[in-house]
Structures are given as C-alpha cells and as structure tokens.
Amino acid sequence: MIEKKPKILVIDDTPANLALLGLALQDDYVVQIATSGAKGLELAGEDPPALILLDIMMPNMDGYDTCRHFKADPVLQHIPVVFVTALSEMNAEILGLSLGAADFLVKPFNIDIARLRIRNLLEREQLRQELQRKEAEQRLAASVFAHSHDGIVITDAENRIINVNAAFTRISGYQLEEVVGKNPAVLKSGRQSAEFYQAMWQALANGDHWSGEIWNRNKRGEVYAALTSISVVRDDQDHIHHYIGLFSDITRLKKQQHDLERIAHFDPLTGIPNRVLLNDRIQQALAHTRRAKKLLAVCYLDLDGFKPINDQFGHETGDQLLIDVTKRIKECLRASDTLARVGGDEFVLLISDINDVSECKSVLDRILIKVAQPGVIYGHGVAVSASLGFTFYPDDFNDAETLIRHADQAMYVAKQRGKNRHHLFDPQQDRIALARGESFARIEAAFAADQFVLHFQPKVNMRQGTLLGAEALIRWQDPKRGLIAPGEFLPEIEGTELELAIGNWVLATALEQLEHWRRQGLNIKLSINVAPCHLLHADFCQLLAVKFAEHPLLQPGCLELEIVETAALQDIERVSKIMDECQRLGVHFALDDFGTGYSSLTYLKALPAQVLKIDKSFVINMLDNSDDLAIVKGIIDLSTTFRRQLIAEGVETVEHGLRLLALGCENAQGFAIARAMSGTDLLDWIRNWVPDPAWLRT
Numbered sequence: 001m002i003e004k005k006p007k008i009l010v011i012d013d014t015p016a017n018l019a020l021l022g023l024a025l026q027d028d029y030v031v032q033i034a035t036s037g038a039k040g041l042e043l044a045g046e047d048p049p050a051l052i053l054l055d056i057m058m059p060n061m062d063g064y065d066t067c068r069h070f071k072a073d074p075v076l077q078h079i080p081v082v083f084v085t086a087l088s089e090m091n092a093e094i095l096g097l098s099l100g101a102a103d104f105l106v107k108p109f110n111i112d113i114a115r116l117r118i119r120n121l122l123e124r125e126q127l128r129q130e131l132q133r134k135e136a137e138q139r140l141a142a143s144v145f146a147h148s149h150d151g152i153v154i155t156d157a158e159n160r161i162i163n164v165n166a167a168f169t170r171i172s173g174y175q176l177e178e179v180v181g182k183n184p185a186v187l188k189s190g191r192q193s194a195e196f197y198q199a200m201w202q203a204l205a206n207g208d209h210w211s212g213e214i215w216n217r218n219k220r221g222e223v224y225a226a227l228t229s230i231s232v233v234r235d236d237q238d239h240i241h242h243y244i245g246l247f248s249d250i251t252r253l254k255k256q257q258h259d260l261e262r263i264a265h266f267d268p269l270t271g272i273p274n275r276v277l278l279n280d281r282i283q284q285a286l287a288h289t290r291r292a293k294k295l296l297a298v299c300y301l302d303l304d305g306f307k308p309i310n311d312q313f314g315h316e317t318g319d320q321l322l323i324d325v326t327k328r329i330k331e332c333l334r335a336s337d338t339l340a341r342v343g344g345d346e347f348v349l350l351i352s353d354i355n356d357v358s359e360c361k362s363v364l365d366r367i368l369i370k371v372a373q374p375g376v377i378y379g380h381g382v383a384v385s386a387s388l389g390f391t392f393y394p395d396d397f398n399d400a401e402t403l404i405r406h407a408d409q410a411m412y413v414a415k416q417r418g419k420n421r422h423h424l425f426d427p428q429q430d431r432i433a434l435a436r437g438e439s440f441a442r443i444e445a446a447f448a449a450d451q452f453v454l455h456f457q458p459k460v461n462m463r464q465g466t467l468l469g470a471e472a473l474i475r476w477q478d479p480k481r482g483l484i485a486p487g488e489f490l491p492e493i494e495g496t497e498l499e500l501a502i503g504n505w506v507l508a509t510a511l512e513q514l515e516h517w518r519r520q521g522l523n524i525k526l527s528i529n530v531a532p533c534h535l536l537h538a539d540f541c542q543l544l545a546v547k548f549a550e551h552p553l554l555q556p557g558c559l560e561l562e563i564v565e566t567a568a569l570q571d572i573e574r575v576s577k578i579m580d581e582c583q584r585l586g587v588h589f590a591l592d593d594f595g596t597g598y599s600s601l602t603y604l605k606a607l608p609a610q611v612l613k614i615d616k617s618f619v620i621n622m623l624d625n626s627d628d629l630a631i632v633k634g635i636i637d638l639s640t641t642f643r644r645q646l647i648a649e650g651v652e653t654v655e656h657g658l659r660l661l662a663l664g665c666e667n668a669q670g671f672a673i674a675r676a677m678s679g680t681d682l683l684d685w686i687r688n689w690v691p692d693p694a695w696l697r698t
Helices: 015-025 037-046 063-072 090-098 111-147 166-172 194-207 251-265 275-292 306-313 315-331 357-371 400-416 427-448 497-519 540-549 565-570 572-583 600-606 616-621 626-641 654-663 679-688 693-697
Strands: 007-011 030-034 051-055 081-085 103-106 151-156 161-164 209-217 223-234 240-249 295-304 338-341 346-354 375-377 380-382 385-393 421-424 452-461 466-478 482-484 525-529 559-564 588-594 611-614 645-648
Touching: 007 037, 015 111, 030 037, 037 051, 037 063, 051 063, 051 111, 063 081, 063 090, 081 090, 081 111, 103 111, 151 166, 194 209, 194 223, 223 251, 251 275, 275 295, 275 338, 275 346, 275 400, 295 357, 295 400, 306 315, 306 380, 315 338, 315 346, 315 357, 315 375, 315 380, 346 357, 357 385, 357 421, 385 400, 400 421, 427 466, 427 497, 452 497, 452 679, 466 497, 497 525, 497 540, 497 559, 497 679, 525 588, 540 572, 572 588, 611 616, 611 626, 616 626, 616 654, 626 645, 626 654, 654 693
Parallel strands: 007 030, 007 051, 051 081, 081 103, 385 421, 466 525, 525 559, 559 588, 588 611, 611 645
Antiparallel strands: 151 161, 151 240, 209 223, 223 240, 295 346, 295 385, 338 346, 375 380, 452 466, 466 482
16 A cells, blocks of 8 residues: 655745745655645645644734644644744744744755654654554543443463452452452352363463353352453563453343243242243153163142132142142152142152152152141141152153153043042053044034034823923934934033033023924923033023023923933932922923932932933833843832833834833833934924824723
C-alpha cells in the first residue's frame, strides 16, 4: 500500500513565497495553498492539515491573529504552526511562541533546513498523538480494571499475582495485599481434578487462551462457580510476559439451572424422578441389563385407599402420606434401583441386576409390608396398601413404554384380585386385554356412527293367545358384518362409561318407540334390559323421570325394566330403594335370568319385582334334562307362593310351550312365537299372529 503523504497548509499572501515553498515541499508532502488567514481557516476547517506554515505579515488578518483563531478552535488547536517571516526581531519570535507557535522559519531560509525542521515537527506531533492515544487507552484500561463487574487477576510469567481489581475482592473476599505474589491456586475448592487443570494449562500452552467454569472457594470458605477466561500476554520476543484472568460469579445462575433441571426431572413433592427422568433411567437400565445378562424388573405401583384419605383429611395430609410412602419404598431399594412418581399415587420401580423371579418377589413383599404400615399424619390415623404389577426384561422383550404398560396391566390384575399384593405380567392376559381394547374401540365408533338399532320380541299368553308386550333387544347393524347380536359386543363394554351411554340410548329410543306406537293405536308394555352399572348410577332415577317428561302421551305401566341378579348382588339394599323410586314413576320390574344366581330366594324376598323370567337355558333343555325340568318346576312353584307373575324365555318349539302350560306357566317368549323384529314389522306381526292350536286346547 502507498503511504499517504502528510498535508501541509501554507498561508501566505506573496505568490513568490508560495511558489518557493511549494517546490520545496511537494515531493514529500501534499501542499495546500491559502493567500489569506481567513481562507486558511476555512480550508483547515474542511480538512485539517498535519502542519501549518503561516506568514506573519498579511493584510486584514496577520499571522498572529490567524494563529489565535487556530488555537481557539478545539479541532485545530493541536496542529503545529510554523511562522514564516522576514522579521528577525526577538519580540516577534517571543510573541509567536506565546501564541502557541511550534517554530520559526526566517526568510530567506535554507530549503534543506526547512525540510528537516518540518519533518522533525511532524514526527514529534505523531509521537505526541501516539502518546496521547496510549494514555487514553491506559486510562480506559484502568477504568475498566477498576469498575469491571467481572473479577480480574493479573499474574506474572511465573503465575504469581501482580494485581487484582475491586470485583476480584468483592467475589473472593481477598484484598490485593493478601494475595499479591501468591499463586491463584489459593482459590481452589478441590472440586476439579488434577486432570482438569492439566487440560487447562495445555490449552494455554497451545493457544494462549482457555475458558470454562471453575468452582473456587472464597475467603469465607464458601464455594462459588466462576465463568473464567484466561489469556496469555507475550512480549516482543514471544516470551510469556503475564497472564490475565477474568471471571464472573455464576453461582446463582448455576443454582437456577440446577433448580430448573430438578423441576424438569424430579417430582417436586417427593423429590424422586418424574416420568421424564424415568424415561432416561429405564433406557440406561435396559442397556445395563443387556450387558450384565441379568434381569430387570419394571414394576408399577398404585396405592389402595389413597383417595378417601385425601378427600377426607385434605391435600396436605395426602401429600405428606405420599412423602412417607416414598421414604418407605426407598428403604426397600438399593442405590442402583430407581423409584419414580408418574401420577398422583402411582409409582414405577426399576429393580436391576436380578438373578431370578424369587429375588424380585422378596423385594416386592418387603415393599407391600412397608407401605401397609399404619401411621399418624397431622393427628389423623391413616393406612393404605399397594397393588403392584411387574414384568421382567429381557423375558418380556419389549421397549420401555411397552414394559411400563405391561407392568401397569399386571397392577390392575393385582387390584382385581383383592389389592395389597403383586402380580407378574401374563402375555396371554395382555393379548386378551389388547383384543378387548380393539373391540371396545370398534363398538365406540359404531355407537358414534349411529349403527345401533332396537328390535322387539313379542311376549304372549300361550293359552289365551293374547299379546302381553314386547322386549326391546339391541342389535349392531354393522355395514360389513350385518346384524350382530348383543351377546357379541355388550360383554366387551361391561362396567364402562360406554355401557352407560348405550343404556341411556336404549331407554330414550324405547320410549320414543312406545310413543310412536301409541300414536298408531298400539298400547303395549315394553321391556328393556338394564345393566347393573346403569341401574346403580346416581342419576338413573332422575334421568328416567326426565325421559318420561319428554313423552307425556305415555301411560304408567308402559315400561318394564329387566334386571339380572348380579345387579342386586352389588348392593341389594340400594337396588331395592332404586326400584321403589322407579315404581313411583309407574315403572315395573322383572327379574331376568331368574334361577341362574346363587341367592334367588333372597332376591325374590327383598326386591319388589312383579315378574320373574325363567332363564332360557333351563327352558330349552327341560325336555331332555330332568335337572333343568326340576328347576323350571321349582321356579313356577316359587312364583305361585310369592304371588309373582311368570314368563318363560327360550320357547323354541311347540313342545316347549305344551310342557310349560302343563306345569302351570302360560306366559312365554321365544322363537316358537316370534324372533325379534323391527318396530314396523312388529305391527304387522301383531295383526297376523295366531297361536298354535295345541296351546289353545291345553
């Protein structure tokens, strides 16, 4: 690159002088000419020169006045001014120097001497400017050093402390006089290994710089985290002159980071891993198990009886109970095992390095005993137990999510079998549960798609040939499989919310059909089957009343609810009250499948049902099986003794009807009378039905 020539401004009103100076200086400098003081000030203001050659004797504004203007301007005042004059008096030189002139050139002057003086003045000015810049840099560095929020420590080539700033003292607690001449190792906390510091010094040797986090110890003995940067400063011979270390105290930031990590990975109540950290732990456990070639137990634990305690005594008691239970479980585990909380009162355990099933069961037995120990919390006596399901990897060779799901399924089996026990996952049960889940999903989709319909099977008096009513029977009108009987899908949804929803739909649809028939002149009693969970639902009677209010044309006694003995088995006293409340709405009851339970006589005495329905399994087989015939006779005698109406299901042939009539049972339904049909077809059947003549002659 071509070095830029310094610019010299020549101010002189004599053209001959200007020409002479221009010729003398043009090889080394850029020469700018001004013929008056005013013009010189103007040109300097636009682009300040490196030096000014100024004639003293000029009209209007002489050199002295021009110099005064230059020195009064903050931008121009430091430019060296050299007076060029023919005056040789001492007074003129004194005045010029007092005005700030740097030198004098007396006409006539020697050109070589003039060049040397001008060069010396420019070099001196450059040195002055460089010194001024360095002084400014030093003042800035000193200000940064003194006022920096970061701690700064300077050491010599032997790593002995030379200087520290105020922030160093604030963070470390050490004054300069306490550490000067010492090695910064005085701050070591002992948390970093020797290998850590070896790597740090290696980085400084290779690249003259290192940065990272160091845990130091302050004068009070407290450990703090320092985000540190160390630089090597070398001299002109590339030898290490000193080191500069800068650090900031990030202890609070590290604590916040640690707290955030705990929030993200640990349960805030119990302090044990949450579901997020569990996912990481189980992946590590699976990898370890594969290497160790042992067993890993994945266990799912749910507390029995926690919700009533939480509801009765409040969340504070419930939370403390969870904390206590967590401590008890941890007492049964090793440090290498994992206990995680994945729900309100649900936990997952990972027990690794197991040799056989019995070893795991021994641990789980201890956990069950520990959890079941009663305690006192906030003055309340509390006691819970645990249901535990578990599976083994790699015997159960699946991914982490599937293993947890399998343990969860096994836990539900433990609950179903009486709680306070553990159960090992059974793949066969899992396949059954999976198939049931898929079936449930299909039924749920069919209900949402309005694929269910009601068919109606007549109930008659065989001897008189009269219609008693009809039973509403649900069917699934599958677009691909056709009409599906209830026995194929209702067991799949037993005890679920979907069973309640379908039950409500059956009730609403049956009442709509009754009202429709009534408008067509048909006034009959319609029976519907009610599932146990539907009957025992808290809103059942209220819903029934609402539905009747929506159909004001219907008369009392038009609806009969058929319930099975298993409904009463759950809570016979409550079922009896529900039946009484429904009967006040004009609803009748029949005990369906009578005789199949173990306590039929108890139900017959306790429940206010008007009708008994002989289960079709007895009726169908009574012609060939003497035991079934005896049961049918017994039920008929019971109905007479307890003054109950009686109807027999499963009358599939004329012979079945004849035998029932001979035994004293006149009311029946079955294929020998009619199969279930649509509501429109039932009207046609009623108009055309004729009972078998053999029944009328009996």
